[in-house]
Amino acid sequence: EAQVTQNPRYLITVTGKKLTVTCSQNMNHEYMSWYRQDPGLGLRQIYYSMNVEVTDKGDVPEGYKVSRKEKRNFPLILESPSPNQTSLYFCASGGGRLGEQYFGPGTRLTVT
Amino acid sequence: GNSVTQMEGPVTLSEEAFLTINCTYTATGYPSLFWYVQYPGEGLQLLLKATKADDKGSNKGFEATYRKETTSFHLEKGSVQVSDSAVYFCALSDLGQGAQKLVFGQGTRLTINP
Numbered sequence: 729e730a731q732v733t734q735n736p737r738y739l740i741t742v743t744g745k746k747l748t749v750t751c752s753q754n755m756n757h758e759y760m761s762w763y764r765q766d767p768g769l770g771l772r773q774i775y776y777s778m779n780v781e782v783t784d785k786g787d788v789p790e791g792y793k794v795s796r797k798e799k800r801n802f803p804l805i806l807e808s809p810s811p812n813q814t815s816l817y818f819c820a821s822g823g824g825r826l827g828e829q830y831f832g833p834g835t836r837l838t839v840t
Numbered sequence: 841g842n843s844v845t846q847m848e849g850p851v852t853l854s855e856e857a858f859l860t861i862n863c864t865y866t867a868t869g870y871p872s873l874f875w876y877v878q879y880p881g882e883g884l885q886l887l888l889k890a891t892k893a894d895d896k897g898s899n900k901g902f903e904a905t906y907r908k909e910t911t912s913f914h915l916e917k918g919s920v921q922v923s924d925s926a927v928y929f930c931a932l933s934d935l936g937q938g939a940q941k942l943v944f945g946q947g948t949r950l951t952i953n954p
Contacts, residue, residue, distance in 0.1 A: 770944040
């Protein structure tokens with residue numbers, strides 16, 4: 729089954745404790761992206777990757793890092809999380825057909 | 841920059857009612873337009889799309905027409921069901937990032953009562 733998986737689905741952590749949210753896709757897509765979803769703001773892009781070892785900032789990259797060492801994986805790293813990073817995070821991958829992106833189920837992160 | 845504006849929610853309707861969710865956009869060039877749907881506890885799924893002016897996208901009884909003259913892409917359904925309860929996002933494809941980047945509206949939460 730074609731899918732994007734994320735782990736964990738839920739995470740509660742404390743300010744400053746490094747964390748990683750994993751993302752994996754099994755569709756051989758070159759394009760992958762991370763979004764955060766906040767009430768009233770829709771989805772905003774954090775980082776994206778056009779291919780292995782090619783990553784770039786989206787609209788709200790501050791406080792986040794990513795890596796793309798393999799085509800299927802695109803982890804999101806918060807080295808020193810802060811409460812304003814409390815949000816719902818989605819990973820997505822795109823197969824090249826315009827705008828047709830596949831989304832993971834989301835990771836709800838709470839930073840206290 | 842490019843942007844998408846959706847009607848404010850939440851929207852609550854009775855089963856079998858007619859649905860319209862308004863969406864307007866601002867963009868340079870000629871973006872493709874999309875509606876994505878998010879069911880409770882799930883990620884977003886592509887509902888329908890239109891790639892050029894006057895195109896009509898349709899799926900699962902939902903329709904939207906790409907109106908270049910009014911820069912709009914309103915979502916409609918003639919008779920909604922309880923199972924249509926979800927959050928709906930209008931989006932456009934930005935020319936950057938190999939035209940893969942999506943710019944989303946703020947989302948409209950729809951609740952259908954039996």
